[in-house]
Amino acid sequence: MEITDEVLIDLYKRMVRVRLFEEEAGRLAESARLPGFLHLYVGEEAVAAGVCAALKNEDQITSTHRGHGHLLAKGGDFNRMMAELMGKATGYCNGKGGSMHICDLDLAMLGANGIVGAGVPISVGAAYANKLTSNDLISVSFFGDGATNIGAFHEAANMAAALSLPMLFVCENNEYAEYSPRDKTMAIADVIERAAAYGFPGAIVDGMDCVAVFEAATLAIEKIRNGEGPMMLECKTYRFYDHVGVKGTASNYRTDEEVEEMRKRDPLVIHEARLIESGVMTDEEIKNFKDTIQEEVDKSVEFAEQSPFPENDDILLDVYTNGGRT
Amino acid sequence: MSPDNIFEGATGSESSESNAEERKLGYGAAVVETMAQIMREDESVFLAGEDVGAHGGVFGYFRGLQPEFGDDRVVDTPIAEQAIIGLGIGAAVQGLRPVVDLMFMDFICVAMDQIANQAAKLKYMFGGGAKLPLTITTAGGAGLSAAAQHSQSLEAMLCHIPGLKVVMPSDAYEVKGLLTSCIREDNPTIFIINKRKLADTCHVPEELFEIPLGEGHIFREGSDVTLVAIGRMVDEARGAADILSKEGIDCELINPRTVQPLDIDLIVESVSKTGNLVIVHEAVRFGGIGAEIAAQIQEQAFDYLDAPIGRVAAPFSPIPFSPALEKLYVPDAERIAAGVRNLS
Amino acid sequence: MSTVGLIANPLAGKDVRRFVSAASINSDRNKIEILKRCVLGAVDAGAENILLAHDFRNLSLRAVESLNLGNKIIEMPIETEGNRQDTTRAAEIFKKEKVKAIISLGGDGTQRDLISGWMDAPLLPISTGTNNVFPFMVDPTVAGTAAGLIAADKLEIEKVARQAKVIHVELPNGTKDLALVDVVLVSERLTGSRAVIKPDSIKQVIAAIANPASIGLASIAGRSNPVYFDDDIAISVSCDPDSPQRVTSPIMPGSVSDVGITEIKQIELGATINLEGPGVLAFDGERDFVIGEEEIVKINVLRNGPRVIDPNYAIQTAAANKVFLREE
Numbered sequence: 002m003e004i005t006d007e008v009l010i011d012l013y014k015r016m017v018r019v020r021l022f023e024e025e026a027g028r029l030a031e032s033a034r035l036p037g038f039l040h041l042y043v044g045e046e047a048v049a050a051g052v053c054a055a056l057k058n059e060d061q062i063t064s065t066h067r068g069h070g071h072l073l074a075k076g077g078d079f080n081r082m083m084a085e086l087m088g089k090a091t092g093y094c095n096g097k098g099g100s101m102h103i104c105d106l107d108l109a110m111l112g113a114n115g116i117v118g119a120g121v122p123i124s125v126g127a128a129y130a131n132k133l134t135s136n137d138l139i140s141v142s143f144f145g146d147g148a149t150n151i152g153a154f155h156e157a158a159n160m161a162a163a164l165s166l167p168m169l170f171v172c173e174n175n176e177y178a179e180y181s182p183r184d185k186t187m188a189i190a191d192v193i194e195r196a197a198a199y200g201f202p203g204a205i206v207d208g209m210d211c212v213a214v215f216e217a218a219t220l221a222i223e224k225i226r227n228g229e230g231p232m233m234l235e236c237k238t239y240r241f242y243d244h245v246g247v248k249g250t251a252s253n254y255r256t257d258e259e260v261e262e263m264r265k266r267d268p269l270v271i272h273e274a275r276l277i278e279s280g281v282m283t284d285e286e287i288k289n290f291k292d293t294i295q296e297e298v299d300k301s302v303e304f305a306e307q308s309p310f311p312e313n314d315d316i317l318l319d320v321y322t323n324g325g326r327t
Numbered sequence: 328m329s330p331d332n333i334f335e336g337a338t339g340s341e342s343s344e345s346n347a348e349e350r351k352l353g354y355g356a357a358v359v360e361t362m363a364q365i366m367r368e369d370e371s372v373f374l375a376g377e378d379v380g381a382h383g384g385v386f387g388y389f390r391g392l393q394p395e396f397g398d399d400r401v402v403d404t405p406i407a408e409q410a411i412i413g414l415g416i417g418a419a420v421q422g423l424r425p426v427v428d429l430m431f432m433d434f435i436c437v438a439m440d441q442i443a444n445q446a447a448k449l450k451y452m453f454g455g456g457a458k459l460p461l462t463i464t465t466a467g468g469a470g471l472s473a474a475a476q477h478s479q480s481l482e483a484m485l486c487h488i489p490g491l492k493v494v495m496p497s498d499a500y501e502v503k504g505l506l507t508s509c510i511r512e513d514n515p516t517i518f519i520i521n522k523r524k525l526a527d528t529c530h531v532p533e534e535l536f537e538i539p540l541g542e543g544h545i546f547r548e549g550s551d552v553t554l555v556a557i558g559r560m561v562d563e564a565r566g567a568a569d570i571l572s573k574e575g576i577d578c579e580l581i582n583p584r585t586v587q588p589l590d591i592d593l594i595v596e597s598v599s600k601t602g603n604l605v606i607v608h609e610a611v612r613f614g615g616i617g618a619e620i621a622a623q624i625q626e627q628a629f630d631y632l633d634a635p636i637g638r639v640a641a642p643f644s645p646i647p648f649s650p651a652l653e654k655l656y657v658p659d660a661e662r663i664a665a666g667v668r669n670l671s
Numbered sequence: 672m673s674t675v676g677l678i679a680n681p682l683a684g685k686d687v688r689r690f691v692s693a694a695s696i697n698s699d700r701n702k703i704e705i706l707k708r709c710v711l712g713a714v715d716a717g718a719e720n721i722l723l724a725h726d727f728r729n730l731s732l733r734a735v736e737s738l739n740l741g742n743k744i745i746e747m748p749i750e751t752e753g754n755r756q757d758t759t760r761a762a763e764i765f766k767k768e769k770v771k772a773i774i775s776l777g778g779d780g781t782q783r784d785l786i787s788g789w790m791d792a793p794l795l796p797i798s799t800g801t802n803n804v805f806p807f808m809v810d811p812t813v814a815g816t817a818a819g820l821i822a823a824d825k826l827e828i829e830k831v832a833r834q835a836k837v838i839h840v841e842l843p844n845g846t847k848d849l850a851l852v853d854v855v856l857v858s859e860r861l862t863g864s865r866a867v868i869k870p871d872s873i874k875q876v877i878a879a880i881a882n883p884a885s886i887g888l889a890s891i892a893g894r895s896n897p898v899y900f901d902d903d904i905a906i907s908v909s910c911d912p913d914s915p916q917r918v919t920s921p922i923m924p925g926s927v928s929d930v931g932i933t934e935i936k937q938i939e940l941g942a943t944i945n946l947e948g949p950g951v952l953a954f955d956g957e958r959d960f961v962i963g964e965e966e967i968v969k970i971n972v973l974r975n976g977p978r979v980i981d982p983n984y985a986i987q988t989a990a991a992n993k994v995f996l997r998e999e
Contacts, residue, residue: 002869004860061421094454102452111420112453116444122410123445126417126425133373133399133423140417153440156410163405190728191685194698203696204689205682206864216864217687224690232690279860319455320489322513 051214068113693925712815
């Protein structure tokens with residue numbers, strides 16, 4: 002695991018793609034140009050970037066209701082994603098899943114999930130398939146600290162351990178379960194203590210530092226691929242926007258000062274400073290890169306807005322495989 | 328509970344009545360035979376669930392599979408119904424054909440998120456990209472004094488969820504044909520094994536064969552009344568038809584075999600001939616599958632009906648433990664016959 | 672006042688070394704139970720007060736909440752940030768309050784943070800970290816008793832404590848830092864996940880304590896040329912993965928590496944030696960500071976560190992002095 006210039010740039014690009022896409026999605030939501038709920042990942046980019054950069058393309062991931070970041074960090078397409086957020090036929094799910102069900106099976110991204118914790122057992126299944134077919138792949142489940150209070154997580158953690166499956170549990174501990182602080186909803190602070198309870202190792206890493214996440218994920222993944230069973234990586238992170246949308250009204254579950262304080266640890270800012278300081282990228286290159294990505298984001302908005310909504314008949318399409326219609 | 332005994336003696340096909348043309352096999356034995364044959368021909372099939380391996384399932388209908396296929400393909404899981412279904416979903420999305428067992432149908436409630444919100448909806452939510460060749464086997468039905476949490480028939484709940492197929496074999500022949508179809512099917516199916524049927528034998532072909540999902544079966548032709556019976560109720564309805572034939576009432580008995588999708592056309596056709604319909608199921612009457620069938624028949628065959636549609640089903644209570652009460656709870660031939668006589 | 676100071680680092684024993692070595696997790700619950708036993712031991716031994724440093728997980732508060740010790744417990748609120756400065760700030764207050772003994776839960780890194788706030792603190796360190804060269808593996812009841820006896824003047828600290836060496840570091844930007852066990856230059860470019868896990872990345876080890884029986888980077892020096900707590904000397908070992916000269920060293924728990932070494936040099940106390948970049952400087956096992964090309968780090972080792980209380984020796988001394996005996 003060499004932290005080469007290429008790795009540093011790659012991590013940066015993954016994070017910028019997530020950030021700029023989501024900031025745009027946030028603006029669109031605020032101006033009521035997106036239907037439905039929007040759970041933004043902004044602030045947590047280092048986790049998705051660090052973990053996905055350490056994976057093979059074919060390694061499966063399951064995601065959460067806050068899933069845009071995971072798919073984009075794994076290489077997701079802006080156009081299909083933006084179109085899906087607008088409920089258009091050209092979207093990732095033909096407009097029928099929306100933000101909470103974003104998926105790309107070609108990228109082995111087995112779906113965001115509207116049910117907290119529900120992706121974890123599905124990752125167990127993917128990991129089991131990997132084990133049974135000896136395909137040398139691992140599955141990764143991203144979940145939040147809040148998800149570790151739900152039964153599905155515990156069943157999945159126990160089963161993955163009992164069956165010694167090639168699976169990485171990635172806890173994005175952003176300290177809030179929706180609008181409830183972690184210390185009100187659990188009596189422990191570090192989710193890796195739950196891994197220990199099920200008999201597999203876990204480690205904590207700074208989830209605002211993409212290099213730290215990448216290093217830690219790489220170390221764990223090597224062991225997991227080597228047949229050592231599941232592991233848990235707990236990334237201490239923070240979301241800059243609200244549970245849903247950008248800034249909730251009458252939200253007093255956390256203070257603006259706290260958010261401002263955490264924004265000083267913005268994973269992009271930290272990494273940009275590092276890139277410049279170590280001469281890997283210049284100011285100019287960073288600006289140009291961001292401009293290019295922003296252009297792609299802008300084009301995706303245009304693409305999505307010009308795309309048609311699904312046909313009325315499509316309401317019955319894909320309920321079942323074979324024939325497709327009920 | 329230890330219901331193994333009801334299955335003992337029926338695992339083999341060496342019944343004294345069997346001969347080359349009429350090979351007989353038990354209902355439970357048909358499960359294990361089908362599983363073994365499919366697992367031999369298709370490496371992507373594996374079985375996972377509580378006690379399915381070393382113990383061969385609490386009813387014994389997976390017995391012998393783990394010795395033949397090993398513990399990677401016949402997986403003893405923790406008691407964790409959500410994770411068992413999740414295991415199946417994740418593996419199915421990866422292209423395998425998992426069969427996951429939930430032991431008792433009542434436990435479906437424990438796993439409902441994974442079944443209703445995940446398995447049923449993945450394909451649709453994902454815009455059609457996902458295939459989900461997942462079979463969930465589970466034992467339903469009352470009659471063993473297993474009380475309120477080990478006896479239910481919850482098929483109506485499952486039929487209400489788009490994306491699932493719900494299959495209820497009424498005899499060993501159907502077990503083999505329908506289970507084969509379920510496992511080869513690219514959609515999530517729930518295969519409901521009736522635990523009072525396990526020892527019953529009937530003719531079952533040696534080779535694998537498929538019974539198409541969504542096609543009902545006319546068990547017996549008749550001209551006066553259409554009886555639609557689901558799962559084990561086919562046996563009771565047959566008894567009722569025998570009783571009624573002595574009274575000069577000629578019943579046509581239809582076994583839908585799958586309740587989602589439902590072969591409503593077959594029922595419409597029959598009702599348009601007989602003019603009368605009685606629906607029989609073990610589940611409670613209120614909101615049961617009978618209500619759906621009745622609604623569709625009045626939509627599609629109202630003009631043919633000579634009388635209001637009758638329903639014979641369980642009362643609106645949890646399933647009682649006491650054998651005396653449970654006997655009252657589950658419809659039998661006499662009650663079905665009475666239901667037919669009551670058509671006015 | 673006969674006061675014992677108490678502090679725990681909630682993050683000790685939870686880093687990435689749990690993936691790559693056989694290091695075990697040290698849970699909050701375990702730390703709370705250790706703290707409880709320390710408090711009970713100390714109070715029983717005669718400590719009038721326990722000065723309880725807040726930590727960002729409230730481990731210390733949770734430890735005493737069920738003990739009903741009333742006004743024996745004095746809370747010491749600190750603006751915690753969840754980083755190493757929490758420990759340093761606590762030590763500064765301990766110093767101001769003149770506590771007679773500090774019990775500190777953590778690994779080598781935690782003790783380093785503590786002495787950054789009080790260099791010659793009266794310190795009884797208990798190991799709950801990953802690398803534990805400096806802190807003791809001891810039953811916390813015994814540790815609490817030792818600290819309590821000292822606080823209650825039933826034992827003289829001069830008789831049972833020994834002053835530790837400190838590795839003083841002047842970074843290229845002029846700031847000062849320090850370590851208790853080792854300072855290591857590694858050929859990495861970033862602090863990353865902080866732990867030093869690649870044996871081939873190790874360029875130079877400076878160790879104040881190089882015990883061949885210890886775990887961590889200092890074991891490279893310890894197994895090349897041991898230097899013990901009381902030796903008035905430090906050691907520098909230069910490493911090169913291609914060197915034919917090898918030393919097997921457990922650089923992490925359960926993880927023994929074959930490290931190539933080129934030069935072993937003794938360092939006199941007070942002598943200055945230079946390390947040259949590029950690389951990352953690890954302090955007591957954690958990558959902490961990036962050194963640029965041709966940048967120089969100045970190091971010297973002095974015996975001006977914490978007065979370390981050996982709990983076993985303290986209890987033995989107390990027993991010899993018949994401290995535990997009493998007439999009814």
